[in-house]
Amino acid sequence: MTDRMKRPGGAGWGAAVWITGVFALLAALPLATSGRLPERVATHWGGEAPDGSMPLWAASAFPALIWAVLALGAALMTRRTDAPTPSWTGATLAFTGVFMAGTQASIVRANLDRADWRDAGSVGLGITLTSVAALAAGALGWIAGRRGERSSPAAEAGEGTSMEIPAGERFVWLSRTTNPWLHLIAAVTGVAALAAALAAAGGLLTGMQWVVVTPFALASVLTLAFSSVQARVTEKGLEVAFGPLGWPVRRWAPQDIESSRAESRTPAQVGGWGYRLSGLGTTVMLRAGQCLVIRPRKGAEFAVSVDDAERGAALLNTLSAGRPE
Structure with a gap:
């Protein structure tokens, strides 16, 4: 594996x-x-x-x-x-x-x-x-x-719509993507917020100090939260975790996924970078190219830009097919 x-x-x-x-x-x-x-x-x-x-x-x-x-x-x-x-x-x-x-x-x-x-x-x-x-x-x-x-180990399988999993064998598929420019923006705004907070604590910034600190701090936290993403497939289904701390997290059980596939998408198609809502559904766009796309039994499609999407989609299709509705 x-x-x-x-x-x-x-x-x-x-x-x-x-x-x-x-x-x-x-x-x-x-x-x-x-x-x-x-x-x-x-x-x-x-x-x-x-x-x-x-x-x-x-x-x-x-x-x-x-x-x-x-x-x-x-x-x-x-x-x-x-x-x-x-x-x-x-x-x-x-x-x-x-x-x-x-x-x-x-x-x-x-x-x-x-x-x-x-x-x-x-x-x-x-x-x-x-x-x-x-x-x-x-x-x-x-x-x-x-x-x-x-x-962590990932499942061994060839490309295709599904894969064979030997009975009793445990498996996990992992793929992670980061956007260095979003990390840079988060770091710059974080340093600006810290500098403003320290200046306020030192008496160098008076009056509207929190009006200065809060926007930078909020921008840093939100940008950092969606600057990296990790997709993981196990027997429990698909888990997509955001940010360096792996939170927030979205999860789908195998029985909740109708089908999965790999598809190439660009920021122009989904309306930009980050967590995007468009006619294609929800897309976590951190870099152009291959995405893992799932079609839930309820709700719109969800896509995440990660490498080795074919393998993750094949494993999800196998899990979904092997579970009763």
Whole structure:
């Protein structure tokens, strides 16, 4: 049995944008507020009061350099593994990026409008909130990485409208597609939302801050949710999962599917990219070309753009034919 799952190249784009965005934020935040900061910036606290400082340029360059070295090391280690985005890489980059960016924002906020670094305020609350957010981001990065590492066997069969399945044999067919441009859009809007949220937390953005944060955050979540798709066929039928976390999910039992086929479709035919409703029914269009198309016994046709659609359709036809209506 063989696995026909396609490697998700869009994850590399997302990681690159995330690394670049965090680097820019770490380096630019102190410099962008330099007019409101002392010449030396408090950077270490022994309690409520600061006990260490750096020149403004060092407070900008040092965290950015640490992040660049860490990201480079993670990238080099990833190239030496079989998986394109191992779970530990996603967790490390997500946790460290959020923690360092939040810490930098807390430091800048504590130093704002202070004549001397020794008068800087406390960073305790900011670091606590940042730690919680970083842990959540690390968990999401780990989950997304685990999904990228999955490898499962698929049914052996030739092309055709159906295939023979030996009695008692277990099987699964998998195929995954990602759109790197949608990943890039999700990453860019996500970084913009994070930067706006950190700026608001640091007192750099006042008034209508949530009007700025919310649209970027919503656009990032929705775009990411429909930037990748995975189709899976088992004895239970067809399951189509969206996004890096595999949610939301649509499912059809074998007895609910009248027929399945492979068909070539383009974005122009279905009205664009993503989750599209048209005269052809529902199409999940992430790249032009081959799609797995099912005709449910109730409702409109559903198509998803994945590789090896002939094999998935043949297996579904076999399952549907072998189940009583």
